[in-house]
Amino acid sequence: MSTILVIDDKKEILTSLEYLLTEVFDKVVTLESPETSLQVLMQQEINMILLDMNFHLGVNTGSEGLFWLEQIKKVHPDIPVVLFTAYGDIDIAVRGLKMGAADFVTKPWDNDILLDKLRAIMEKERKMKTLEEVTEEHMQKAIDKCHGNLTSAAEMLGISRQTLYNKMKKK
């Protein structure tokens, strides 16, 4: 069971997406403004959010969209949010992605590309790395940063040199 929440101030966009997104999601919830989004997120389980950046006609800085992205990420850091915008503003895109958005789609959009992106995100969400994989990767990162010096890498990681040494030998 997967649900997507779509937030856009244009009714016609909501209705067309409502139909399209059933290709990927079991349930599509729509909102005309982001104001009540936090309540909706409390009331029901949402697996993905499609958030428009351009509320308030005439105000197209996208900053209100970024504000709501921030609010959402604060409470639900793990729900993937895809940003949606009619204006090719590179700065908003970069800031959005750095604030934790999962992807960025520009309007007018290509249905297939949009669906592919959403599917890819769902797929990535489904699998969660094991603790072992995560620790392994992080240890490797530390070793790289220390140019192979196990002693200082171990210190960085807050573990003993032996442990790091033994784990590296194993692989």
Add this chain to the structure above:
Amino acid sequence: MSTILVIDDKKEILTSLEYLLTEVFDKVVTLESPETSLQVLMQQEINMILLDMNFHLGVNTGSEGLFWLEQIKKVHPDIPVVLFTAYGDIDIAVRGLKMGAADFVTKPWDNDILLDKLRAIMEKERKMKTLEEVTEEHMQKAIDKCHGNLTSAAEMLGISRQTLYNKMKKK
């Protein structure tokens, strides 16, 4: 000791950056084309890369820049790469960031903003999380994804329920 590698096909940009970047880096290495970048990375320790996206005048898709980003990330996934572009192409920015670029700067650039971004990245690079912090965060993420169900979160993480239960109790 920190070194930045700047790759841009315009000599005047290289010379002006060469001077500016000494504000943040001890050493600035410049390249007029990305072709030899991998050799340079093998020969000396580089701590950050500023990579222009628009090589070959007339070809401004940025795809060659993305190609080189990919090559660099393949060999050195942990060296932060900042993308640099004269064209506000949102798609290149999004793809670049998703491919692992640390940030994105558009030309013409503001010196102070550029320096601030580079400083922020260096600062972030300096500190490395301990293994404990990383595992803690990952466990929390799994629990969130499982809506608080410790049994299935533990299964996802590849550890026993007890271990997860005890670690959560500790905090």
Add this chain to the structure above:
DNA sequence: AAAAATTGTAAAAATATTTTACACCATCGG
């Protein structure tokens, strides 16, 4: 309401980590 799943708890067994130790090798500075 019954069945199934999850929690909270505990204790022993199995593993993993830290600590301590030491010979060996590399690199750096005088």
Add this chain to the structure above:
DNA sequence: CCGATGGTGTAAAATATTTTTACAATTTTT
């Protein structure tokens, strides 16, 4: 060029963590 320093590879005992197993109580699902 040689001694000092710092890192490696190895090992064994002490300590800590994780897994396994178990069971009653509670929550969730059917």
